[in-house]
Amino acid sequence: MRSVGRFSVLVLIVFSCVSQVLSQDSPASAAQPAADPAAPAATAPAQSAAAMPAAATTFNDVLDHVVQREHLFIAQMRHMHPMVETYVQDLKNDKAGDASPVNDRYFLGRLDMSDGPEDTSFIGQPGFGRKVVAKLTGVYSLHFLPLGFAQMVILDSDFQKKYYNFTLVRREFLGEVRCLVIDVQPKEGQKTARFMGRIWVDDQEYNIVRFNGTYYPQPKISFFFHFDSWRLNMRPGMWLPAYIYTEEANLKTGLTKSLHFKAQTRLWGYDLKALNKNEEFTQILVDSPQSVKDQSDAAADASPVVAQRMWERQAEENAVERIQKVGLFAPPGEVDKILCTVVNNLLVTNNIDLQGDVHCRILLTAPLESFTIGHTIVISRGLLDVLPDEASLAMVLAHELGHIVLGHRMDTQLAFNDKLLFPDEDSFQRLDFKRNAADEEAADTKALELLKNSPYKDRLGNAGLFLKALQQKAPDLPNLIRPHLGNSLAAGKSIRMSTLLASAPELDQKRLDQIAALPLGGRIKVDPWTDQAELSKAKPVALTSAREKMEFEITPVFPYLTRLSSGADKVALTSAPAATTQASTPEKK
Numbered sequence: 001m002r003s004v005g006r007f008s009v010l011v012l013i014v015f016s017c018v019s020q021v022l023s024q025d026s027p028a029s030a031a032q033p034a035a036d037p038a039a040p041a042a043t044a045p046a047q048s049a050a051a052m053p054a055a056a057t058t059f060n061d062v063l064d065h066v067v068q069r070e071h072l073f074i075a076q077m078r079h080m081h082p083m084v085e086t087y088v089q090d091l092k093n094d095k096a097g098d099a100s101p102v103n104d105r106y107f108l109g110r111l112d113m114s115d116g117p118e119d120t121s122f123i124g125q126p127g128f129g130r131k132v133v134a135k136l137t138g139v140y141s142l143h144f145l146p147l148g149f150a151q152m153v154i155l156d157s158d159f160q161k162k163y164y165n166f167t168l169v170r171r172e173f174l175g176e177v178r179c180l181v182i183d184v185q186p187k188e189g190q191k192t193a194r195f196m197g198r199i200w201v202d203d204q205e206y207n208i209v210r211f212n213g214t215y216y217p218q219p220k221i222s223f224f225f226h227f228d229s230w231r232l233n234m235r236p237g238m239w240l241p242a243y244i245y246t247e248e249a250n251l252k253t254g255l256t257k258s259l260h261f262k263a264q265t266r267l268w269g270y271d272l273k274a275l276n277k278n279e280e281f282t283q284i285l286v287d288s289p290q291s292v293k294d295q296s297d298a299a300a301d302a303s304p305v306v307a308q309r310m311w312e313r314q315a316e317e318n319a320v321e322r323i324q325k326v327g328l329f330a331p332p333g334e335v336d337k338i339l340c341t342v343v344n345n346l347l348v349t350n351n352i353d354l355q356g357d358v359h360c361r362i363l364l365t366a367p368l369e370s371f372t373i374g375h376t377i378v379i380s381r382g383l384l385d386v387l388p389d390e391a392s393l394a395m396v397l398a399h400e401l402g403h404i405v406l407g408h409r410m411d412t413q414l415a416f417n418d419k420l421l422f423p424d425e426d427s428f429q430r431l432d433f434k435r436n437a438a439d440e441e442a443a444d445t446k447a448l449e450l451l452k453n454s455p456y457k458d459r460l461g462n463a464g465l466f467l468k469a470l471q472q473k474a475p476d477l478p479n480l481i482r483p484h485l486g487n488s489l490a491a492g493k494s495i496r497m498s499t500l501l502a503s504a505p506e507l508d509q510k511r512l513d514q515i516a517a518l519p520l521g522g523r524i525k526v527d528p529w530t531d532q533a534e535l536s537k538a539k540p541v542a543l544t545s546a547r548e549k550m551e552f553e554i555t556p557v558f559p560y561l562t563r564l565s566s567g568a569d570k571v572a573l574t575s576a577p578a579a580t581t582q583a584s585t586p587e588k589k
């Protein structure tokens with residue numbers, strides 16, 4: 001089987017340290033799903049992605065179209081290099097039989113499915129790839145590999161009618177998209193592992209928009225996971241992988257070991273070219289010559305203080321731009337504005353007039369973290385997801401604002417452009433926005449002061465409750481709570497803003513009206529093509545049991561599928577109304 005060679009993931013960062021991944025005693029290790037779809041149809045149809053196939057009249061016609069579209073999909077994916085993030089939570093049943101996370105793993109990389117000599121090599125931490133591949137040949141050890149999860153974006157890289165039996169089940173809507181639901185089973189007697197399960201095919205262009213199942217037959221020495229893989233309509237005629245949910249319970253991996261976990265894989269950053277565009281240039285072009293002249297007159301020579309500020313600003317802008325280019329920041333958007341409203345609430349009620357605006361940006365990854373780059377407050381998608389309410393959000397933002405108000409410095413070396421010239425996969429090694437313990441403590445103290453004068457002052461109990469839940473779960477979720485670029489929210493016994501713990505009510509798992517933290521994935525939706533973040537439109541639901549709280553947990557994914565209107569150069573996900581926020585701007589006192 002040469003499946004490993006088919007997909008390569010440039011490992012940007014592996015949070016589970018290398019030794020952990022490689023450890024043979026790793027309690028919940030797993031296979032690389034070695035679907036060995038042989039060489040794909042080398043020549044993809046030269047048909048344009050947007051071209052609409054003729055309406056199929058028979059089921060056989062439908063299948064011809066589906067196979068053709070899938071080959072086109074694979075040809076397209078060879079040119080795509082999206083970010084891939086897999087977050088795994090190992091589960092254990094409690095006495096009542098409810099499963100909860102006891103450990104976690106995290107992978108972040110960039111998918112590369114192009115054929116070529118670099119297919120088998122991993123780039124990232126030195127020697128990482130080679131070690132993993134070498135270990136895999138030591139057959140009886142099984143490991144979680146980012147590769148294994150990334151592979152589930154593909155149904156079968158040599159998808160042919162002759163290999164499978166197809167059964168039409170029904171028609172069904174997934175969101176707005178009417179689909180044909182088809183059961184797919186590999187024909188008997190094949191040596192190559194192939195997809196077995198169910199596919200959903202849109203009934204206009206016959207693209208596979210979802211597939212759910214596993215690969216069959218299971219290899220003797222490793223396993224194929226079960227997966228539910230979703231694609232979104234990102235460009236006209238182009239449905240690309242966005243989410244994969246994986247779950248296994250009691251998958252026997254040896255005489256005594258068994259696997260029990262759930263995992264979510266997300267893909268984004270498909271349109272990296274657009275992220276790299278220089279927007280400043282177009283802005284200069286639209287300025288009238290007069291206004292350009294006026295500005296330059298006003299600027300004149302900078303005073304030493306202004307020069308220092310400009311220098312810091314330059315370092316900040318360099319860093320922000322660099323991180324966005326890698327595909328780790330969402331471009332400026334609606335959610336940033338909501339965050340800025342909360343920041344503004346804090347500033348206005350404290351009568352603070354900062355020289356220069358505060359900006360907010362979203363780090364697109366799951367691990368919970370927030371930090372500042374100069375006057376830019378960064379908060380991760382995962383942290384935004386799990387924060388239960390606006391007061392908790394205000395708490396996180398207040399800490400970062402504390403750094404800004406106190407004038408804590410950033411690394412101004414980043415104002416030198418050569419400092420930004422490094423490979424994407426080194427981003428987390430080369431950029432570091434950690435603060436020392438004294439600055440952290442000072443920011444906490446300042447944050448409390450800001451919060452006590454703010455509209456959130458009476459709701460800080462909720463924020464404290466969130467911290468309590470975080471503290472309780474931290475030992476079981478080390479990779480979710482480990483920051484990439486900033487300081488940890490909870491490390492050992494210390495927790496950020498710990499003063500708020502005292503004012504929080506008792507944590508009570510059984511109380512349905514007490515929501516200390518939300519599951520991951522509930523609040524922020526990321527457009528995988530543009531990286532634009534928006535608020536999820538999912539309506540809050542009443543919980544029927546405490547089991548449904550799923551604080552900090554991953555869950556299955558059911559995106560509401562929409563079809564791009566033909567010719568529209570727009571993204572699949574329409575923008576969410578910002579009205580869902582309860583942020584209000586109080587009058588200045």
Ligand SMILES: [Zn+2]
Nearest residue numbers: 435440443487
């Ligand atoms: Zn801090």
